[in-house]
Amino acid sequence: xxxxxxxxxxxxxxxxxxxxxxxxxxxxxxxxxxxxxxxxxxxxxxxxxxxxxxxxxxxxxxxxxxxxxxxxxxxxxxxxxxxxxxxxxxxxxxxxxxxxxxxxxxxxxxxxxxxxxxxxxxxxxxxxxxxxxxxxxxxxxxxxxxxxxxxxxxxxxxxxxxxxxxxxxxxxxxxxxxxxxxxxxxxxxxxxxxxxxxxxxxxxxxxxxxxxxxxxxxxxxxxxxxxxxxxxxxxxxxxxxxxxxxxxxxxxxxxxxxxxxxxxxxxxxxxxxxxxxxxxxxxxxxxxxxxxxxxxxxxxxxxxxxxxxxxxxxxxxxxxxxxxxxxxxxxxxxxxxxxxxxxxx
Amino acid sequence: xxxxxxxxxxxxxxxxxxxxxxxxxxxxxxxxxxxxxxxxxxxxxxxxxxxxxxxxxxxxxxxxxxxxxxxxxxxxxxxxxxxxxxxxxxxxxxxxxxxxxxxxxxxxxxxxxxxxxxxxxxxxxxxxxxxxxxxxxxxxxxxxxxxxxxxxxxxxxxxxxxxxxxxxxxxxxxxxxxxxxxxxxxxxxxxxxxxxxxxxxxxxxxxxxxxxxxxxxxxxxxxxxxxxxxxxxxxxxxxxxxxxxxxxxxxxxxx
Amino acid sequence: xxxxxxxxxxxxxxxxxxxxxxxxxxxxxxxxxxxxxxxxxxxxxxxxxxxxxxxxxxxxxxxxxxxxxxxxxxxxxxxxxxxxxxxxxxxxxxxxxxxxxxxxxxxxxxxxxxxxxxxxxxxxxxxxxxxxxxxxxxxxxxxxxxxxxxxxxxxxxxxxxxxxxxxxxxxxxxxxxxxxxxxxxxxxxxxxxxxxxxxxxxxxxxxxxxxxxxxxxxxxxxxxxxxxxxxxxxxxxxxxxxxxxxxxxxxxxxxxxxxxxxxxxxxxxxxxxxxxxxxxxxxxxxxxxxxxx
Numbered sequence: 001x002x003x004x005x006x007x008x009x010x011x012x013x014x015x016x017x018x019x020x021x022x023x024x025x026x027x028x029x030x031x032x033x034x035x036x037x038x039x040x041x042x043x044x045x046x047x048x049x050x051x052x053x054x055x056x057x058x059x060x061x062x063x064x065x066x067x068x069x070x071x072x073x074x075x076x077x078x079x080x081x082x083x084x085x086x087x088x089x090x091x092x093x094x095x096x097x098x099x100x101x102x103x104x105x106x107x108x109x110x111x112x113x114x115x116x117x118x119x120x121x122x123x124x125x126x127x128x129x130x131x132x133x134x135x136x137x138x139x140x141x142x143x144x145x146x147x148x149x150x151x152x153x154x155x156x157x158x159x160x161x162x163x164x165x166x167x168x169x170x171x172x173x174x175x176x177x178x179x180x181x182x183x184x185x186x187x188x189x190x191x192x193x194x195x196x197x198x199x200x201x202x203x204x205x206x207x208x209x210x211x212x213x214x215x216x217x218x219x220x221x222x223x224x225x226x227x228x229x230x231x232x233x234x235x236x237x238x239x240x241x242x243x244x245x246x247x248x249x250x251x252x253x254x255x256x257x258x259x260x261x262x263x264x265x266x267x268x269x270x271x272x273x274x275x276x277x278x279x280x281x282x283x284x285x286x287x288x289x290x291x292x293x294x295x296x297x298x299x300x301x302x303x304x305x306x307x308x309x310x311x312x313x314x315x316x317x318x319x320x321x322x323x324x325x326x327x328x329x330x331x332x333x334x335x336x337x338x339x340x341x342x343x344x345x
Numbered sequence: 346x347x348x349x350x351x352x353x354x355x356x357x358x359x360x361x362x363x364x365x366x367x368x369x370x371x372x373x374x375x376x377x378x379x380x381x382x383x384x385x386x387x388x389x390x391x392x393x394x395x396x397x398x399x400x401x402x403x404x405x406x407x408x409x410x411x412x413x414x415x416x417x418x419x420x421x422x423x424x425x426x427x428x429x430x431x432x433x434x435x436x437x438x439x440x441x442x443x444x445x446x447x448x449x450x451x452x453x454x455x456x457x458x459x460x461x462x463x464x465x466x467x468x469x470x471x472x473x474x475x476x477x478x479x480x481x482x483x484x485x486x487x488x489x490x491x492x493x494x495x496x497x498x499x500x501x502x503x504x505x506x507x508x509x510x511x512x513x514x515x516x517x518x519x520x521x522x523x524x525x526x527x528x529x530x531x532x533x534x535x536x537x538x539x540x541x542x543x544x545x546x547x548x549x550x551x552x553x554x555x556x557x558x559x560x561x562x563x564x565x566x567x568x569x570x571x572x573x574x575x576x577x578x579x580x581x582x583x584x585x586x587x588x589x590x591x592x593x594x595x596x597x598x599x600x
Numbered sequence: 601x602x603x604x605x606x607x608x609x610x611x612x613x614x615x616x617x618x619x620x621x622x623x624x625x626x627x628x629x630x631x632x633x634x635x636x637x638x639x640x641x642x643x644x645x646x647x648x649x650x651x652x653x654x655x656x657x658x659x660x661x662x663x664x665x666x667x668x669x670x671x672x673x674x675x676x677x678x679x680x681x682x683x684x685x686x687x688x689x690x691x692x693x694x695x696x697x698x699x700x701x702x703x704x705x706x707x708x709x710x711x712x713x714x715x716x717x718x719x720x721x722x723x724x725x726x727x728x729x730x731x732x733x734x735x736x737x738x739x740x741x742x743x744x745x746x747x748x749x750x751x752x753x754x755x756x757x758x759x760x761x762x763x764x765x766x767x768x769x770x771x772x773x774x775x776x777x778x779x780x781x782x783x784x785x786x787x788x789x790x791x792x793x794x795x796x797x798x799x800x801x802x803x804x805x806x807x808x809x810x811x812x813x814x815x816x817x818x819x820x821x822x823x824x825x826x827x828x829x830x831x832x833x834x835x836x837x838x839x840x841x842x843x844x845x846x847x848x849x850x851x852x853x854x855x856x857x858x859x860x861x862x863x864x865x866x867x868x869x870x871x872x873x874x875x876x877x878x879x880x881x882x883x884x885x886x887x888x889x890x891x892x893x
Contacts, residue, residue: 287705
């Protein structure tokens with residue numbers, strides 16, 4: 001437990017000094033992008049990873065946050081640092097969207113839920129393309145930041161890092177809490193959990209809203225960073241798939257899994273897009289990678305890794321016989337997840 | 346001796362099938378009651394309507410005088426009826442301890458939702474119960490890793506942590522080795538001695554006759570016999586329900 | 601004005617037939633395998649491109665070309681299920697299957713972009729532009745043929761499901777996989793073949809889509825799949841009759857809204873979906889929600 005906290009602090013320290021050590025703008029740009037996606041992946045996991053309801057429409061909140069900062073920034077003529085002050089507003093708008101869509105979407109089964117999130121996402125994209133306030137298909141331009149070009153990326157970098165820390169902190173708090181326990185019970189057997197007193201709807205909705213707020217703020221930051229919001233990019237079908245791949249790759253339902261996934265996959269994606277300007281290749285590779293992860297590493301790197309470590313450790317120490325009920329063989333010679341399983345009924 | 350749980354003239358149909366037909370039974374407080382009957386007689390359906398997983402078409406259900414007909418499962422559980430399922434329902438990706446904590450009822454004081462899952466007192470109670478049923482060594486294991494019999498014990502354990510007034514067990518001995526069956530029967534006896542009421546659905550006749558003080562027989566949705574196990578054992582109507590009268594019902598005989 | 605409305609309704613019904621065909625395949629796959637084949641949209645586009653290649657490079661008639669594209673798409677469907685869906689393990693198989701289908705869709709889209717580029721193409725045939733004068737308005741020939749074809753295909757599917765032994769196996773697997781296994785049905789084979797059939801109808805749907813869409817490219821898959829998903833959810837997951845009814849209903853509604861505002865017409869699809877689900881979470885003809893997820 002202690003070395004886990006130490007490990008987290010070490011990672012944080014590395015991330016904190018990274019832009020001071022590496023000044024190559026191309027690299028730090030990818031780094032900012034990665035951190036933003038990492039925050040979104042962790043936020044996505046807070047809802048979908050813990051509750052088991054796969055959302056393929058989180059782009060709704062991301063784009064919603066982006067457009068909020070764009071519209072508000074334009075209305076209030078914000079420039080420079082003042083634009084960052086709009087991020088909480090982006091989060092609030094995303095929260096509102098989550099409540100409005102969640103009360104409908106969370107009433108249906110998981111299959112239907114996935115599709116509904118897609119539907120809401122498309123509604124958002126079409127709406128953004130058609131309304132004048134959102135600039136239609138031309139979108140909205142962000143104000144130009146007014147700080148030093150040499151360290152241009154730094155404010156974005158540190159804000160993204162702060163957002164990532166906030167998201168990870170929230171994920172950690174939730175996982176250890178009663179709220180998180182109820183979420184995960186819902187994931188395993190919602191009906192049974194409800195029968196035992198868990199109020200499924202408020203619990204799911206709360207997770208959905210928290211996830212949305214973080215994603216919305218990430219979207220607002222991203223908008224300012226890349227300088228514009230266009231319907232097809234603010235609401236990008238590939239967005240959700242990338243986030244899902246990251247979460248699955250790292251480990252669905254874990255705290256650090258999505259973070260690891262983002263740190264690995266996003267820079268790789270960005271690099272591929274730069275190397276092969278033919279972006280269709282990155283699409284194909286993303287699809288292939290996802291299939292490999294799903295088939296070969298379904299629980300993700302972190303849980304699989306933890307299991308391997310646990311079984312290695314167990315093999316070295318003598319197995320302790322658990323206090324088993326009479327007549328039952330101990331559940332397995334090894335503790336933890338590597339136990340022998342009997343055939344399920 | 347008061348009737349803790351009273352089912353009065355309950356009916357329930359699924360499409361064309363009358364699963365429960367004017368069914369009436371009572372469970373006295375402090376009893377270990379058995380519910381037996383051939384497959385399809387409506388036992389699980391009866392459990393489902395008692396615990397709110399199905400709505401009745403007609404009739405009433407009372408718990409300690411209070412009407413609980415058609416209440417949601419959550420309400421029924423909170424009022425003091427705990428139940429297990431024929432196909433054991435546990436939370437596979439939570440640990441055994443976490444499975445216990447889910448069922449802990451929310452105390453009167455409003456707890457902060459982000460508080461640690463399960464306070465010290467709750468955890469101690471959970472640990473005691475796990476010790477009692479024999480799962481203490483697995484508290485931190487994922488429920489997924491438990492054997493079939495251990496899962497049944499876990500389901501019983503987490504139902505108990507809510508301190509229910511009556512526990513409904515749906516085939517607790519089904520598919521479990523004889524040693525574990527004895528272990529289970531002993532635990533039930535101990536709990537009953539401490540005052541807990543049980544209603545048990547079972548096919549294992551030895552289990553039922555040896556454990557239950559009162560047995561009700563269900564056939565085609567109605568109660569055909571009710572009384573102490575020795576009487577039930579010899580009642581021709583019970584044999585008839587299970588085997589069918591010779592010549593009258595070829596299908597039943599062939600089953 | 602009234603004339604416009606009648607035309608819109610007629611267009612809607614005829615167009616609905618084509619969408620119904622694609623949607624039926626999708627709902628069949630869900631009913632048997634319990635997964636949402638989110639690749640169906642891009643598979644339709646693939647079918648359209650196959651028809652395009654046959655028509656433009658080999659000068660084979662669009663309808664005759666179906667004799668080739670249908671079996672090809674069938675094989676592709678079986679391959680997808682066998683290679684990418686069947687090996688999935690774990691508790692979340694349903695979700696993972698959907699995501700696997702999404703990944704496959706992405707790969708197919710990328711490949712189509714690389715092979716054909718982003719430019720729009722159209723399926724041409726002499727009869728695509730011809731129309732017949734009926735009841736006072738013009739109905740395009742191609743739509744009529746397409747509708748007839750859709751009816752024929754749905755009838756064929758019905759016969760397959762209700763009059764053949766294989767169809768009985770499929771229906772049994774739909775109702776209870778374990779029971780089906782116990783009576784000797786090779787559930788894996790049924791799953792693979794059903795997926796193949798569900799995809800094979802996209803060959804027909806694809807040809808019709810290519811001929812009536814006024815231009816398509818690899819990106820057309822997104823719009824298609826969102827419509828198809830909306831249709832099968834509205835109709836009730838697993839209900840073939842529901843898919844038919846929902847397809848006709850939605851295309852007609854969109855057609856009508858199009859009279860007033862073409863930009864917003866497509867939103868009708870999604871709004872209708874959301875509204876129906878508010879009232880009936882299982883869709884118009886859906887089965888009651890199962891106990892577990």
